[in-house]
Amino acid sequence: MRLTGVSVIREGQEVLRSLDLRLNDHRIAVIGLNGSGKSTLVRLLNGLLLPTRGTVQVGELTTAKDAKRIRRQVGFVFQNPENQIVMPLVAEDLAFGAKNLGLSGTEIAARVDGILDRLGITHLRDRECYALSGGEKQMVALASVLVMKPSTIVFDEPTTMLDRRNRRRLQAAITDLDQRAIVVTHDLELIDNFQRVLVMHNGRVAFDGAPGAAAEFYRGISD
Numbered sequence: 001m002r003l004t005g006v007s008v009i010r011e012g013q014e015v016l017r018s019l020d021l022r023l024n025d026h027r028i029a030v031i032g033l034n035g036s037g038k039s040t041l042v043r044l045l046n047g048l049l050l051p052t053r054g055t056v057q058v059g060e061l062t063t064a065k066d067a068k069r070i071r072r073q074v075g076f077v078f079q080n081p082e083n084q085i086v087m088p089l090v091a092e093d094l095a096f097g098a099k100n101l102g103l104s105g106t107e108i109a110a111r112v113d114g115i116l117d118r119l120g121i122t123h124l125r126d127r128e129c130y131a132l133s134g135g136e137k138q139m140v141a142l143a144s145v146l147v148m149k150p151s152t153i154v155f156d157e158p159t160t161m162l163d164r165r166n167r168r169r170l171q172a173a174i175t176d177l178d179q180r181a182i183v184v185t186h187d188l189e190l191i192d193n194f195q196r197v198l199v200m201h202n203g204r205v206a207f208d209g210a211p212g213a214a215a216e217f218y219r220g221i222s223d
Protein backbone atom coordinates (compact mmCIF):
# COMPACT_ATOMS: atom_id res chain seq x y z
CA MET A 1 0.00 0.00 0.00
CA ARG A 2 1.39 3.34 -0.93
CA LEU A 3 0.44 7.00 -0.43
CA THR A 4 2.17 9.49 -2.71
CA GLY A 5 1.91 13.24 -2.15
CA VAL A 6 -1.41 12.82 -0.36
CA SER A 7 -3.22 15.84 1.03
CA VAL A 8 -6.81 16.05 2.22
CA ILE A 9 -8.63 19.37 2.49
CA ARG A 10 -11.93 19.45 4.37
CA GLU A 11 -13.94 22.63 4.71
CA GLY A 12 -10.97 24.68 3.60
CA GLN A 13 -8.64 23.13 6.16
CA GLU A 14 -5.72 20.87 5.25
CA VAL A 15 -6.30 17.91 7.56
CA LEU A 16 -3.63 15.70 5.96
CA ARG A 17 -0.52 17.35 4.60
CA SER A 18 1.64 15.89 1.80
CA LEU A 19 1.97 12.33 3.07
CA ASP A 20 4.36 9.90 1.41
CA LEU A 21 4.06 6.47 3.01
CA ARG A 22 4.49 2.81 2.24
CA LEU A 23 2.37 0.63 4.49
CA ASN A 24 3.54 -2.93 4.05
CA ASP A 25 4.29 -4.10 7.60
CA HIS A 26 2.19 -6.86 9.15
CA ARG A 27 0.93 -4.81 12.12
CA ILE A 28 0.77 -1.03 11.90
CA ALA A 29 -0.78 1.24 14.54
CA VAL A 30 -1.82 4.85 14.07
CA ILE A 31 -1.95 6.94 17.23
CA GLY A 32 -2.21 10.67 17.91
CA LEU A 33 -4.26 13.37 19.57
CA ASN A 34 -7.94 13.97 18.76
CA GLY A 35 -8.29 15.63 15.38
CA SER A 36 -4.71 14.83 14.28
CA GLY A 37 -5.90 13.04 11.12
CA LYS A 38 -5.88 9.33 12.06
CA SER A 39 -9.38 8.43 10.82
CA THR A 40 -8.92 10.55 7.72
CA LEU A 41 -5.70 8.67 6.93
CA VAL A 42 -7.17 5.19 7.28
CA ARG A 43 -10.36 6.06 5.41
CA LEU A 44 -8.16 6.78 2.40
CA LEU A 45 -6.86 3.21 2.39
CA ASN A 46 -9.95 1.54 0.96
CA GLY A 47 -11.39 4.50 -0.88
CA LEU A 48 -13.98 5.46 1.76
CA LEU A 49 -12.43 8.88 1.26
CA LEU A 50 -10.45 10.10 -1.76
CA PRO A 51 -7.42 12.37 -1.43
CA THR A 52 -7.73 16.00 -2.53
CA ARG A 53 -4.20 15.72 -3.96
CA GLY A 54 -1.94 12.73 -4.55
CA THR A 55 -2.66 9.02 -4.98
CA VAL A 56 -3.38 6.02 -2.77
CA GLN A 57 -2.37 2.71 -4.32
CA VAL A 58 -3.16 -0.81 -3.20
CA GLY A 59 -0.95 -3.08 -5.26
CA GLU A 60 -1.48 -1.95 -8.85
CA LEU A 61 -4.87 -0.39 -8.08
CA THR A 62 -5.63 3.27 -7.27
CA THR A 63 -8.47 4.23 -4.91
CA ALA A 64 -9.62 7.05 -7.21
CA LYS A 65 -10.29 4.54 -10.02
CA ASP A 66 -10.69 1.12 -8.43
CA ALA A 67 -12.37 1.68 -5.03
CA LYS A 68 -14.78 -1.22 -5.53
CA ARG A 69 -12.03 -3.77 -6.20
CA ILE A 70 -9.88 -2.32 -3.45
CA ARG A 71 -12.70 -2.78 -0.90
CA ARG A 72 -12.50 -6.52 -1.53
CA GLN A 73 -8.86 -6.45 -0.54
CA VAL A 74 -9.01 -3.93 2.29
CA GLY A 75 -11.67 -4.60 4.92
CA PHE A 76 -12.73 -1.97 7.44
CA VAL A 77 -13.87 -2.50 11.05
CA PHE A 78 -15.50 0.62 12.48
CA GLN A 79 -15.44 1.92 16.06
CA ASN A 80 -19.16 1.34 16.34
CA PRO A 81 -20.16 -2.12 15.07
CA GLU A 82 -23.78 -0.93 14.72
CA ASN A 83 -22.55 0.90 11.61
CA GLN A 84 -21.70 -2.29 9.81
CA ILE A 85 -24.11 -4.94 11.03
CA VAL A 86 -26.80 -5.10 8.34
CA MET A 87 -28.75 -8.33 8.81
CA PRO A 88 -31.01 -9.53 11.67
CA LEU A 89 -29.20 -12.80 12.46
CA VAL A 90 -25.46 -13.26 13.04
CA ALA A 91 -25.04 -16.02 10.43
CA GLU A 92 -26.97 -13.93 7.87
CA ASP A 93 -24.85 -10.90 8.59
CA LEU A 94 -21.65 -12.87 8.02
CA ALA A 95 -23.01 -14.36 4.79
CA PHE A 96 -24.18 -10.99 3.42
CA GLY A 97 -20.83 -9.70 2.16
CA ALA A 98 -19.79 -13.10 0.82
CA LYS A 99 -23.04 -13.30 -1.21
CA ASN A 100 -22.11 -10.00 -2.84
CA LEU A 101 -18.82 -11.60 -3.90
CA GLY A 102 -20.88 -14.14 -5.85
CA LEU A 103 -19.64 -17.18 -3.90
CA SER A 104 -21.62 -20.45 -3.84
CA GLY A 105 -23.89 -21.27 -0.89
CA THR A 106 -21.62 -24.14 0.17
CA GLU A 107 -18.52 -21.96 0.09
CA ILE A 108 -20.28 -19.22 2.06
CA ALA A 109 -21.52 -21.64 4.74
CA ALA A 110 -18.02 -23.12 5.09
CA ARG A 111 -16.43 -19.69 5.42
CA VAL A 112 -19.04 -18.49 7.96
CA ASP A 113 -18.63 -21.57 10.17
CA GLY A 114 -14.84 -21.46 9.86
CA ILE A 115 -14.61 -17.81 10.93
CA LEU A 116 -17.07 -18.24 13.83
CA ASP A 117 -14.97 -21.14 15.07
CA ARG A 118 -11.69 -19.27 14.65
CA LEU A 119 -12.94 -16.28 16.65
CA GLY A 120 -14.49 -18.54 19.32
CA ILE A 121 -18.03 -17.20 18.72
CA THR A 122 -19.81 -20.24 17.25
CA HIS A 123 -22.36 -19.93 20.08
CA LEU A 124 -23.50 -16.59 18.57
CA ARG A 125 -24.26 -18.13 15.16
CA ASP A 126 -28.07 -18.10 15.40
CA ARG A 127 -28.48 -15.12 17.71
CA GLU A 128 -30.19 -11.87 16.74
CA CYS A 129 -27.62 -9.14 16.20
CA TYR A 130 -29.60 -6.42 17.98
CA ALA A 131 -29.57 -8.40 21.24
CA LEU A 132 -25.79 -8.90 21.37
CA SER A 133 -23.54 -7.06 23.80
CA GLY A 134 -21.16 -4.40 22.48
CA GLY A 135 -18.20 -6.80 22.66
CA GLU A 136 -20.11 -9.54 20.89
CA LYS A 137 -21.18 -7.09 18.18
CA GLN A 138 -17.57 -6.01 17.67
CA MET A 139 -16.50 -9.64 17.17
CA VAL A 140 -19.38 -10.17 14.71
CA ALA A 141 -18.33 -7.04 12.80
CA LEU A 142 -14.78 -8.41 12.57
CA ALA A 143 -16.09 -11.85 11.54
CA SER A 144 -18.19 -10.35 8.73
CA VAL A 145 -15.08 -8.63 7.37
CA LEU A 146 -12.97 -11.81 7.67
CA VAL A 147 -15.51 -13.82 5.67
CA MET A 148 -14.57 -11.70 2.65
CA LYS A 149 -10.90 -12.81 3.05
CA PRO A 150 -9.36 -9.37 2.58
CA SER A 151 -5.56 -9.13 2.54
CA THR A 152 -5.59 -6.10 4.89
CA ILE A 153 -7.96 -5.14 7.69
CA VAL A 154 -8.22 -1.57 8.91
CA PHE A 155 -9.61 -0.99 12.41
CA ASP A 156 -10.72 2.49 13.49
CA GLU A 157 -10.64 2.62 17.30
CA PRO A 158 -12.02 -0.91 17.68
CA THR A 159 -11.72 -1.17 21.46
CA THR A 160 -13.25 2.15 22.52
CA MET A 161 -16.62 0.63 23.36
CA LEU A 162 -15.26 -2.54 24.96
CA ASP A 163 -14.58 -3.47 28.59
CA ARG A 164 -11.18 -4.81 29.63
CA ARG A 165 -12.09 -8.45 28.98
CA ASN A 166 -13.43 -7.83 25.50
CA ARG A 167 -10.48 -5.54 24.73
CA ARG A 168 -8.21 -8.51 25.47
CA ARG A 169 -10.31 -10.78 23.25
CA LEU A 170 -10.19 -8.36 20.36
CA GLN A 171 -6.47 -7.84 20.90
CA ALA A 172 -5.94 -11.61 20.71
CA ALA A 173 -8.09 -11.78 17.57
CA ILE A 174 -5.98 -9.07 15.92
CA THR A 175 -2.73 -10.77 17.00
CA ASP A 176 -3.90 -14.07 15.45
CA LEU A 177 -4.88 -12.58 12.09
CA ASP A 178 -2.96 -13.81 9.06
CA GLN A 179 -3.84 -10.57 7.32
CA ARG A 180 -2.06 -7.27 7.58
CA ALA A 181 -3.76 -5.07 10.20
CA ILE A 182 -3.71 -1.29 10.41
CA VAL A 183 -5.22 -0.10 13.69
CA VAL A 184 -6.16 3.40 14.80
CA THR A 185 -6.26 3.50 18.57
CA HIS A 186 -5.82 5.45 21.77
CA ASP A 187 -5.19 2.15 23.57
CA LEU A 188 -1.40 1.87 23.81
CA GLU A 189 -1.60 -1.60 25.41
CA LEU A 190 -3.18 -2.88 22.21
CA ILE A 191 -0.13 -2.07 20.10
CA ASP A 192 2.71 -3.42 22.26
CA ASN A 193 3.58 -6.18 19.81
CA PHE A 194 3.10 -4.17 16.60
CA GLN A 195 5.97 -3.79 14.10
CA ARG A 196 5.36 -0.15 13.39
CA VAL A 197 3.56 2.82 14.91
CA LEU A 198 2.75 6.09 13.16
CA VAL A 199 2.13 9.07 15.42
CA MET A 200 -0.06 11.63 13.66
CA HIS A 201 0.19 15.29 14.64
CA ASN A 202 -1.53 18.18 12.86
CA GLY A 203 -2.10 16.17 9.70
CA ARG A 204 1.45 14.87 9.39
CA VAL A 205 3.26 11.71 10.44
CA ALA A 206 5.35 13.15 13.28
CA PHE A 207 6.91 9.81 14.29
CA ASP A 208 7.25 6.49 12.49
CA GLY A 209 8.89 3.64 14.39
CA ALA A 210 8.67 1.00 17.12
CA PRO A 211 5.92 0.98 19.81
CA GLY A 212 8.09 1.85 22.82
CA ALA A 213 9.70 4.88 21.20
CA ALA A 214 6.36 5.91 19.66
CA ALA A 215 4.64 5.87 23.06
CA GLU A 216 7.41 8.02 24.50
CA PHE A 217 7.17 10.46 21.60
CA TYR A 218 3.39 10.57 21.99
CA ARG A 219 3.63 11.32 25.72
CA GLY A 220 5.96 14.20 24.80
CA ILE A 221 3.39 15.81 22.51
CA SER A 222 0.31 15.10 24.67
CA ASP A 223 1.51 16.79 27.86
Ligand SMILES: Nc1ncnc2c1ncn2[C@@H]1O[C@H](COP(=O)(O)OP(=O)(O)OP(=O)(O)O)[C@@H](O)[C@H]1O
Pocket residue numbers: 010011015032033034035036037038039040041200
Ligand atom coordinates in the same frame (compact mmCIF):
# COMPACT_ATOMS: atom_id res chain seq x y z
N1 LIG B 1 -16.39 15.42 7.27
C1 LIG B 1 -15.56 16.37 7.70
N2 LIG B 1 -15.74 17.66 7.36
C2 LIG B 1 -14.91 18.61 7.79
N3 LIG B 1 -13.85 18.39 8.58
C3 LIG B 1 -13.61 17.13 8.95
C4 LIG B 1 -14.46 16.05 8.53
N4 LIG B 1 -13.96 14.91 9.06
C5 LIG B 1 -12.88 15.26 9.77
N5 LIG B 1 -12.68 16.58 9.72
C6 LIG B 1 -11.59 17.33 10.39
O1 LIG B 1 -10.37 16.72 10.04
C7 LIG B 1 -9.47 16.73 11.16
C8 LIG B 1 -8.97 15.32 11.38
O2 LIG B 1 -10.05 14.50 11.78
P1 LIG B 1 -9.88 12.95 12.05
O3 LIG B 1 -11.24 12.40 12.32
O4 LIG B 1 -9.07 12.35 10.96
O5 LIG B 1 -9.02 12.96 13.39
P2 LIG B 1 -8.65 11.77 14.38
O6 LIG B 1 -7.18 11.87 14.61
O7 LIG B 1 -9.18 10.49 13.86
O8 LIG B 1 -9.42 12.23 15.70
P3 LIG B 1 -10.10 11.42 16.93
O9 LIG B 1 -8.98 10.84 17.76
O10 LIG B 1 -10.82 12.51 17.65
O11 LIG B 1 -11.03 10.38 16.33
C9 LIG B 1 -10.24 17.30 12.33
O12 LIG B 1 -9.88 18.66 12.47
C10 LIG B 1 -11.69 17.19 11.90
O13 LIG B 1 -12.47 18.22 12.46
